[in-house]
Amino acid sequence: MPALNQNLQNLFNIAQKPEKLGIGLMSGTSLDGLDIALCRFTGNGLNTKFELIKFITIPYKQHFKNEVHEIFSRRLVDLEKITLLNAYIGTFHGELVLAALAKWNIKPSEVDFIASHGQTIYHAPKRLHQQAEYPNATLQIGDGDHIAVKTGILTISDFRQKHIAAGGEGAPLALYGDVLLGSQPGEDRILLNIGGIANLTYLPADGDHHKVVCTDIGPGNTLIDAACREYFNQPYDKDSMIALSGLVNDKLLSALLDHPFFKEKAPKTTGPELFNLSYLEDAQQVSGVKDISPEDIISTLSEFTAKTIADFILANFPPDSKIFASGGGARNPFVINCLKHFLPKADIADTGSLGIDPDAKEAILFALLGNEALSGEPIRIGSNPAVLMGKFSFPVYSILLL
Secondary structure, three states: OOOOOHHHHHHHHHHHOOEEEEEEEEEOOOOOEEEEEEEEEEOOHHHOEEEEEEEEEEEOOHHHHHHHHOOOOOOOOOHHHHHHHHHHHHHHHHHHHHHHHHHHOOOHHHOOEEEEEEEEEEEEOHHHHOOOOOOOEEEEEOOHHHHHHHHOOOEEEOOHHHHHHOOOOOOOOHHHHHHHHHOOOOOOEEEEEEOOEEEEEEEOOOOOHHHOEEEEEEEOOHHHHHHHHHHHOOOOOHHHHHHHHOOOOHHHHHHHHOOHHHHOOOOOOOOOOOOOHHHHHHHHHHHOOOOOOHHHHHHHHHHHHHHHHHHHHHHHOOOOOEEEEEOHHHHOHHHHHHHHHHOOOOEEEEHHHHOOOOOOHHHHHHHHHHHHHHHOOOOOOOOOOOOOOOEEEOOOOOOOOO
16 A cells, blocks of 8 residues: 655644644634634534633734735725635734744644634625525635645645535534533523624524534624724724714614514524625615714614624523623623613623633634544534535655655
8 A cells, every 4th residue: 555645744733643632723704803713622513522721812003004905805806805805814924823833932843733714805605695606605715725824834724615506505513612612501591792793603402413403593783884984984982982882773673683684593604795885775765764873873783783693582482591702792782782682581692601702703613624624524404504614735855855
C-alpha cells in the first residue's frame, strides 16, 4: 500500500489525537472584528468535552469595514473587489491569528487546526431569492488556503456549503454545538444568539433530538446598527443610550412586524439582504411616520428585535423555558429588558452561566465544527442534514526540489 503524502499523513495524525487544540474564527455581519477562540477538545459528538483556553476580539479598522460594506448584502457589486477581498481577508485573518498567538505566547506549531467561518457577503435562501430554477445559496469569503499558508496551521473553512448541498439553508449552524454543549436532561432550554440576525436552538427537556429546533427568527442587531450608522454616525447603540432616549412608535412597530417571513414555518434563515434600511423605509412609508425622530426609530427597532424573538418563542416553545443569550444583543439592556417583559415566565441569563463566554460562543461553535470535521460522525438532529461540514486547506509544510 503506497504511503500517504505528507499533508494527508499529518491530517490523519491530527484526526487520531485524543486531545486537540483548535482555533475558531468568527467574523459576523456587524463587522466589529475577528473573534478568535482557542479551545481544547477531547472526544467528539455527544461525548465532546471542551475548554476555552484563550479568547480575543481584534477590532476591525474603519477602512476595512468600508471595503467589506461595498460588497456586503448587495445584489450588484464589483466582481473584482469580491475576488480581491476573498484573498485579502484570508491572509488578513491569518495575520490576526498569528498576532493573537504571539500575544498568548503560543507557537503556531502547538495548534492542531483553525476552523474559519469566513465573512458572509450574501445569504440567498430560496425563500428570499424566489427563483424557481435556483437552490438555496450563501457566500462567505476569506479563503482558507490563504489562512493555512499564512499561519502554517491546517485550516477548515466554508462550512455552510455542505449544509446547503445536503438540503439545508446553510444556517444557523449553531445547532450542532448547542446540542453538544448546551443540553440538560429535565430542562427545556433555548440558546438564543442575538447577533446581526437573531437565531435560537431549542433543546427539549426529554433530550429527543427529533424535537430540537434551530432557526433564524429575524433581525438581531442588524437594523439597529444600520440605523445608528445612518442617523448617529455610530457603529451601534452602546448601552442602549439612544434607544432609552426615544419612544417606541406603535404604528412603525406594527408595520415592521407585518412581513410574511414571520409567519413562515421554522427552520428558516434570513439576513441583511431582507432586514436593511430599505425595509425600515418601506415600513415608515406604510405607517405614515417618515418624520419621527432618529431616537424613536432606534427605540422602535430595538423593541422590534425583542418582539419578534418573544413572539416566536411563545408560539413554539414552553413559556417557562430557560433562555441563555449570547451575541452583541445580549449586552443591549433595552432589548433584554423588553424580552423579560414579553416573556415573564422565562428565566433569561447569558451563556456565561453555562461556562460559555457569550462573546466567544460563535467562535467556539466553529472550533467545535472543526473538531467534528476531523473526528466526528454525522448526527441527525431534527430536520437538519446529517453531515460533517468544512473544507480542508493544508499549509505549506515543505518544498520538494526536483
